[in-house]
Amino acid sequence: HLPYNRNGFKFFTSDGGLNKTDIKDILERASRVYEESAHCGKQEQTGVVTHVDYMSIYASDLVQAVLKSAGNKEKPLEGLHIVVDAGNGAGGFFVDKVLKPLGAVTDGSQFLEPDGLFPNHIPNPEDKAAMEAITQAVLNNKADLGIIFDTDVDRSAAVDSSGRELNRNRLIALMSAIVLEEHPGTTVVTDSVTSDGLTAFIEKKLGGKHHRFKRGYKNVIDEAIRLVSLLFLHDSDCPVTCPMIPSSMKCKL
Structure with missing residues (x-):
């Protein structure tokens, strides 16, 4: 939800998100490691990097949660037309990996490809231009519901079929x-x-x-x-x- 020149990172462990004190500690540790390696020369790499398709796992968990809540009905969103506006943030996956497997029609969804320059509007459910964009998408496509996400998909808003905002x-x-x-x-x-x-x-x-x-x-x-x-x-x-x-x-x- 910040301008493109203020993009950043959030760090998480299994215990939750890290705060400013945690980040400071990480940076200080990294600085010490760097200084030690500079003085001692090149050292053998002992760490292991594992690549995991976490988004697919996360999306599957969301789908299973909805199915469970819907009494394990195979396609609980079948017959519903839901459009998504990801604002070129990270939420575009929601269309193909969550809504479609649940049976929803998603025609008219927009700005699903991540682009840190945010060429269409700022991905912020509290931004007027962003809400106007998803409202117009709902009305133009005669959708039942519209969903808009912020950049990192920890905030959202909705728009009903009449264009009324469900926000804040x-x-x-x-x-x-x-x-x-x-x-x-x-x-x-x-x-x-x-x-x-x-x-x-x-x-x-x-x-x-x-x-x-x-x-x-x-x-x-x-x-x-x-x-x-x-x-x-x-x-x-x-x-x-x-x-x-x-x-x-x-x-x-």
């Missing part, structure tokens, strides 16, 4: 309604900029709990994980969810 508070409200129907009393963790109206909807309309925390997707995820760990300590059923928390850290979800 609306999207979290929709997700909360789905989760709370299956798991009453769940705590929904979001960042601090969500609206009071969302809180009222989650708590008064749906009977859940809304826990707002400081901005930053990793802050929200870490807070949800912290709450989950506290609930584990109290031998709870662990009713906590977060729109961005890894599925491996969710309980009952």
Whole structure:
């Protein structure tokens, strides 16, 4: 979602994303290794590089999750026309590796090829031009639904068949309604900029709990994980969810 001249990297381990302190530690270690190798001369390489088609594994996991939720129906999205706007970010895989295997028609999907210069629009679901692009794609193709991703596919928004945006508070409200129907009393963790109206909807309309925390997707995820760990300590059923928390850290979800 940043301009092309500010592209960067995010680092993850099996325990989750790394923060600034972790990155600083990695850079300091790398610097020491470089200095030592420069003083000691060329050393024999002992590391091993393994190439893994992780995207196919990840996409397959998404497909299996949807199939399970749909009662293992073979093509749960059959008959639905869904267009995707990846904004030339990393989300183009979603069309061929997720939606099509689930039976959806995806004609009209656009900007699926990664291009770090973002020639069509910034891949940001909160950007006006980006939302106009996916809305127009839905209307032009008479699609049932449109989905737009940010650059690294950790944020998204949707557009319904009439062109109405399902974004920000609306999207979290929709997700909360789905989760709370299956798991009453769940705590929904979001960042601090969500609206009071969302809180009222989650708590008064749906009977859940809304826990707002400081901005930053990793802050929200870490807070949800912290709450989950506290609930584990109290031998709870662990009713906590977060729109961005890894599925491996969710309980009952």
